[in-house]
Structure formats: structure tokens, C-alpha cells
Amino acid sequence: MSEQLDLFDRHTNEFLDALALIPDIKRKISIGGEWSAAFIVHHTADVEVQFAARYLLLLGAENPPLIFFDENLYPDRLDYAGRTLSKSLAAIVGIRTMMSETLGKLQSADWDRTMTHGDGKTATLSRLVEKADGHIVSHTEQLRSLAALL
Template sequence: METPLIDLQYPIGKPPVLPEQPLTATERAGYIEQLAALPAQLTAAARQAGGVRLEQPYRPGSWSGRQVIHHVADVHLNFYLRFRLALTEDNPTIRAFDINAWAELPDNDAVPVTVSLALLEALHSRWVTLLWHLTDEQWQRTFYHPLYDRTYSLDQALVQYSWHGRHHLGHIGLLAA
């Protein structure tokens, strides 16, 4: 039996409901560890899928595996900057961007996935190190997202952003299966 489309689009499930209360230290550590593990997991899944499969969509009409990996690098660069902005400015308004237009920029075809995987490895090393050093007070700092007209605490961003990495890892996993 064919897997329903919804499972291909959301292989690990829909985005989580964000917590209204501060996370516990244990909960935070779990999400940080997920972010820490992502680059190696993504690299392993990409290697398992192989270059031919990475050029294919993971579901009908979707981005290719290569586009997904470049997208994760694009988005996580922004996530990292949002954390740094929120930690150094008072509820800054962050910059939304057009993920589909970014995915069409010419470097996406010209750069192999290994470059974005190396970028993610370095970026997550820096980002995760920052996260391990934050105080309880810093986790309650916020930024404002104009597209969703919503203020997010860093705790909430952590939950959302760790999901984002695992979500796309699931897509590469579909190509590696």
C-alpha cells in the first residue's frame, strides 16, 4: 500500500504546539541535543541516499533532496541570527524571507550538498555552543516575527527549530529508504 501523501510531507508529524511556560532544563537539553545531532544525521542520510536520489523529489512535486539540504542551511542561518538578535536587542523584529525564492537562486544548482552540510556542521557547532551557555533568563528573551505577527521566546523558538531540522531529515530519510 502506498504511503499517504501527508506522511511524505510530514514524516515526523506536523509542527509542535509551542509551550506557553518556560521549558525545564531537561527539556531544553533534549532539544539542544537534537540540533547538535542534526548535521551528522543529515550527512549520513544524504550519503545513504546517494547523489542520484538526492536529485529526485521526496514526494510528487516536492523539492529535490539537494534543494531540501540547501534549504535547511538557508533557514538555520536565519534561525541562528534570530537567536543572536534576541539576545542582544530588546524584542527585535526579525526578517522573514521567501524560502521558495531563495531555493531558486543560482547557487542551489551550482553547489554540491556537501558544501551546505559542512556549513550546517560549522553553524550548528557555533549555535549549539551558544545554546548550552544560556541562562534561564536568556531563554525567556523574545523576538517578533512580522509574518506571523507573533512574539516568540527563545524556548519556543528552540522547540520550533529543532522540529524543523528533524522534519527535513525525515525527507532525506525518505530518499535514503
């Protein structure tokens, strides 16, 4: 799990580096109907909260339910246009560093703990972290692409 946590930490830093490619003054600009850097950051913060809640629930309960969320509703319902980028960015850094520390203290058996989908399929903590980490990687690439266009 050490390698998985190393990637988790590296991907946090790569996300921050990708955002740094976009000057503050351009972070609210969207091109071609795509999300602005600010929207990407708000979305990533909101989803990191969801992922962290899953990890903590899984670690604190026996085989809890895996509840899905509709991230497509967030931009309007959570007012991405009116939110402060610095607060969402602080949430990402805080949540991911906290979870890295927490996950780094787990026993190897903890990584095999499960949550159950409504359809009866299970997901291990290891798989949840891997999937969530892939999410930030995709948004890192989105930020890099946006930076190249701005």
C-alpha cells in the first residue's frame, strides 16, 4: 500500500502544479463550454469530501453501504460560480493530506475492508482509493489542457 499512498501524494502535488500553470486572473475563464479552472477545483474539492467520507465510514463500520452521489448536480446546487477558489483549494489539500496520513497508518488487512453497492457488489478500500485517485489525475490533465489553451 506504500506505493498506492506514494501515488496518492504525488497526484495531489501534480494537481496543484497543474493549477499553478493557470494565472489567478484566468482561473474563471472557460473555453468552448468546458469548465473553468475554478469549476474544476470546486468539483474536485466536493468529490474529495465524498471520497474521504467513504473511507472513514468504511474504516468505522462493518461493510457499510456505498452511497453514490450525482456530481453533475453540484455546479448549480453548490454554486460553483459564486464560490471562493482558495477555500476549495484548501479543502483539497487538507482532505488529501489528512487522508494520506490516516491511510498511511492502516494495517494491510484494513485495505481489504469493504463497502457494498446497492446491487450487492463490494468495493475494497484499496479499490476506492485507486478509483478516487484516478479522478484527481483526470482533472489534473483537464487543468493542463486548459492551461495550454489560455
